Amino acid sequence: MRQSRYLLKKIGWALLTVLIVILLNFFLFRILPGDPARAGIRDPRLTQDAVAAIRERFGLDKPVINCFESLNPVKFGSCGVNPLDTQLFIYVGNLLQGELGISYHTNRPVLDMLKEQLWNTVLLIGAAQILAIFFGMGLGILAAWRARTTIDYTALLASLTFWSLPTFWLGIILLFWGSNQFGLPTGGKATPGGNFATVWQEWADVGRHLLLPTLTYTIVFLGEYMLIMRSTLLDVLSEDYILTAKAKGLRTVQILKDHALQNAMLPMVTIIALNLGFTVAGAIQIETVFSWPGLGGAIFEAVGRKDYPMLQGAFLLIAVSVIFANLIADLLYSYLDPRVQAG
Amino acid sequence: MRTIKRDAPILLEVNNLSTDFLVAGQEPAHALVDINFRLREGEVLGIVGESGCGKTTLMLSLMRLLPANGRITSGQINFMNNDLLDLSEREMGDVRWKNIAMIFQGAMNALNPVHTVGRQIAEAIIQHNYITDKKAVTDRVVELLELVGIGAERKDQYPHQYSGGMRQRAMIAMALACNPQVVIADEPTTALDVMIQAQILELLGTLRDKLGLSILFVTHDLGVVAEMCDTVLVMYGGVTAEYANVDTIFNAPQHPYTQELLRAFPDLTKPMEKLISIPGYPPRLNALPAGCRFAPRCPHAFGRCHVEAPPLHGVQDRHFASCHLVEPESNISPETPEFPGKSNEL
Ligand SMILES: Nc1ncnc2c1ncn2[C@@H]1O[C@H](COP(=O)(O)OP(=O)(O)OP(=O)(O)O)[C@@H](O)[C@H]1O
Ligand SMILES: [Mg+2]
Numbered sequence: 048m049r050q051s052r053y054l055l056k057k058i059g060w061a062l063l064t065v066l067i068v069i070l071l072n073f074f075l076f077r078i079l080p081g082d083p084a085r086a087g088i089r090d091p092r093l094t095q096d097a098v099a100a101i102r103e104r105f106g107l108d109k110p111v112i113n114c115f116e117s118l119n120p121v122k123f124g125s126c127g128v129n130p131l132d133t134q135l136f137i138y139v140g141n142l143l144q145g146e147l148g149i150s151y152h153t154n155r156p157v158l159d160m161l162k163e164q165l166w167n168t169v170l171l172i173g174a175a176q177i178l179a180i181f182f183g184m185g186l187g188i189l190a191a192w193r194a195r196t197t198i199d200y201t202a203l204l205a206s207l208t209f210w211s212l213p214t215f216w217l218g219i220i221l222l223f224w225g226s227n228q229f230g231l232p233t234g235g236k237a238t239p240g241g242n243f244a245t246v247w248q249e250w251a252d253v254g255r256h257l258l259l260p261t262l263t264y265t266i267v268f269l270g271e272y273m274l275i276m277r278s279t280l281l282d283v284l285s286e287d288y289i290l291t292a293k294a295k296g297l298r299t300v301q302i303l304k305d306h307a308l309q310n311a312m313l314p315m316v317t318i319i320a321l322n323l324g325f326t327v328a329g330a331i332q333i334e335t336v337f338s339w340p341g342l343g344g345a346i347f348e349a350v351g352r353k354d355y356p357m358l359q360g361a362f363l364l365i366a367v368s369v370i371f372a373n374l375i376a377d378l379l380y381s382y383l384d385p386r387v388q389a390g
Numbered sequence: 391m392r393t394i395k396r397d398a399p400i401l402l403e404v405n406n407l408s409t410d411f412l413v414a415g416q417e418p419a420h421a422l423v424d425i426n427f428r429l430r431e432g433e434v435l436g437i438v439g440e441s442g443c444g445k446t447t448l449m450l451s452l453m454r455l456l457p458a459n460g461r462i463t464s465g466q467i468n469f470m471n472n473d474l475l476d477l478s479e480r481e482m483g484d485v486r487w488k489n490i491a492m493i494f495q496g497a498m499n500a501l502n503p504v505h506t507v508g509r510q511i512a513e514a515i516i517q518h519n520y521i522t523d524k525k526a527v528t529d530r531v532v533e534l535l536e537l538v539g540i541g542a543e544r545k546d547q548y549p550h551q552y553s554g555g556m557r558q559r560a561m562i563a564m565a566l567a568c569n570p571q572v573v574i575a576d577e578p579t580t581a582l583d584v585m586i587q588a589q590i591l592e593l594l595g596t597l598r599d600k601l602g603l604s605i606l607f608v609t610h611d612l613g614v615v616a617e618m619c620d621t622v623l624v625m626y627g628g629v630t631a632e633y634a635n636v637d638t639i640f641n642a643p644q645h646p647y648t649q650e651l652l653r654a655f656p657d658l659t660k661p662m663e664k665l666i667s668i669p670g671y672p673p674r675l676n677a678l679p680a681g682c683r684f685a686p687r688c689p690h691a692f693g694r695c696h697v698e699a700p701p702l703h704g705v706q707d708r709h710f711a712s713c714h715l716v717e718p719e720s721n722i723s724p725e726t727p728e729f730p731g732k733s734n735e736l
Binding site for chain 2: 090286287288290291292293295296297298301305306309310383384385386
């Protein structure tokens with residue numbers, strides 16, 4: 048009962064946030080200076096008619112919202128536009144049908160482009176995050192358990208080093224090393240013009256391309272996870288209830304498993320959720336270094352080209368991912384710590 | 391007052407137990423020095439003394455649960471024909487809770503917030519194979535909770551849904567889970583308000599009578615000692631000041647520290663008497679006085695007290711005090727194997 052109320056409340060808030068983000072996102076690209084049509088297609092030879100045609104194609108000839116043309120307050124109330132024929136209404140209506148508009152640059156539906164890039168990004172960062180979480184937490188647990196021993200100090204030093212390495216620098220070093228020593232591909236997602244007999248071989252090729260960027264990303268995040276796991280676990284291990292568990296005759300492994308880890312997971316869940324949410328934004332540095340065709344690189348390019356529909360779609364996707372990741376974190380909290388629902 | 395089972399078999403015998411705390415860049419701090427006591431079946435031994443005198447350290451030493459920088463440097467803890475200090479960590483794990491259970495000072499956080507109370511009690515039962523059948527474990531949990539006055543329906547609640555007093559009662563239920571021979575209660579009521587304190591003490595008293603528990607009862611409160619305990623160990627700065635049965639402690643205290651403690655304790659039969667507190671502070675472990683640790687605060691201290699630490703004298707049968715002023719009936723040093731045992735009995 049209380050559980051489902053908590054759940055509903057959290058989902059309600061998430062939906063409300065998404066709604067606000069949609070509106071903000073919509074207006075953000077309408078307040079940005081310059082006419083998107085002109086900015087996007089910078090060509091002085093364009094005739095007035097051609098510009099009008101382009102504006103019409105992208106729906107920019109319609110008023111932004113009813114009686115709020117161009118967001119100019121002076122004009123407020125001066126127009127008698129059909130509210131169903133405004134940019135906002137059309138935008139929201141399209142969104143509901145899964146339409147994110149057409150890219151100024153490629154003339155392809157933004158949704159299709161985002162899907163492709165998102166998948167690439169999730170492939171790269173998903174793999175790296177799973178590895179980083181697994182090894183980072185493992186190392187953190189080991190270090191906390193063996194606190195103030197050589198194992199602890201070694202792990203601590205390694206993690207601090209990893210954590211402070213500049214991402215692009217590490218990426219370049221690994222790229223040199225990997226391609227020199229092991230002949231790994233230097234960039235891209237697949238061997239260009241590759242001809243593969245089976246799906247498996249094609250996947251193996253993608254795997255080889257994934258190796259170095261994944262390794263870079265794993266190392267970068269491993270340090271952070273290890274440090275947080277170690278310090279929260281050390282805090283938990285000094286709690287009174289751990290002494291109770293010892294007094295009950297539980298063995299060390301049982302104490303870690305049944306009494307320490309779940310309690311130490313709360314801060315981890317927060318960090319992981321935040322990282323996963325922003326993951327969708329793509330690891331711009333890594334995707335650039337390894338020419339990985341992911342979302343991060345795409346956003347970077349879209350900014351340069353003032354491809355507003357693409358950016359608008361990408362921003363929405365990122366915002367929704369962050370909100371979604373936070374929702375998942377909230378729900379995990381209530382599962383991990385029964386006190387969360389009470390509060 | 392109930393009769394002391396004078397000749398009940400000895401359950402737990404602590405001989406010359408000493409514990410140090412290692413502090414980086416300092417001499418080891420001698421937190422316990424040559425502690426001796428015996429706990430008989432069904433006996434409640436009160437451990438009293440000001441804050442910081444080593445009561446918790448003594449209890450944790452018995453359980454071998456000292457913090458990482460604590461070291462037991464000498465002594466024996468004889469329990470059921472074993473010296474607990476000789477056991478492997480694994481064997482000691484089996485003794486914990488099954489034979490010696492502990493109720494902690496910080497009651498509020500002694501239960502894990504993320505597990506239900508019932509699960510935490512069941513965990514102790516299952517750990518020691520006290521009961522293996524699943525259904526029977528649940529029955530036992532319910533029985534234990536009811537024993538301490540908590541309704542069965544609350545077993546699936548989390549500690550934060552319990553009041554402070556209920557948590558402490560749940561801890562007591564948990565301590566009794568495997569029917570231990572000895573229960574250590576380290577200031578079980580400190581964090582609770584007066585009404586709840588009274589309830590918990592009454593509960594412990596009932597359980598003591600009903601189950602015939604042997605209890606090591608750590609407290610500041612001499613009133614509680616008078617009510618609960620058969621024997622009393624008065625500690626001061628990590629050493630034994632006085633060790634005797636409860637009547638002797640209240641009626642014929644020999645050590646000046648015990649006398650001062652009693653003077654500082656309000657006697658309700660004489661309401662007009664002024665409340666006295668002992669001037670000064672207990673010694674810090676890294677700045678111990680030479681000689682008797684109590685000498686700087688002792689109203690009767692004389693020259694020898696400041697240079698020579700007094701040994702534990704036998705005053706009478708089963709009455710010991712470490713003070714130069716005490717006229718020993720016979721010179722029994724703690725080293726005597728018989729201390730404080732048979733040959734000395736009336
Ligand atoms: N981990 C530690 N490292 C160093 N010194 C310690 C440590 N734990 C306790 N001590 C010291 O040992 C002495 C005894 O502490 P202990 O907690 O046993 O006192 P106590 O009698 O239980 O006090 P209280 O009545 O306040 O609970 C104190 O002087 C304390 O400062
Ligand atoms: Mg204490």
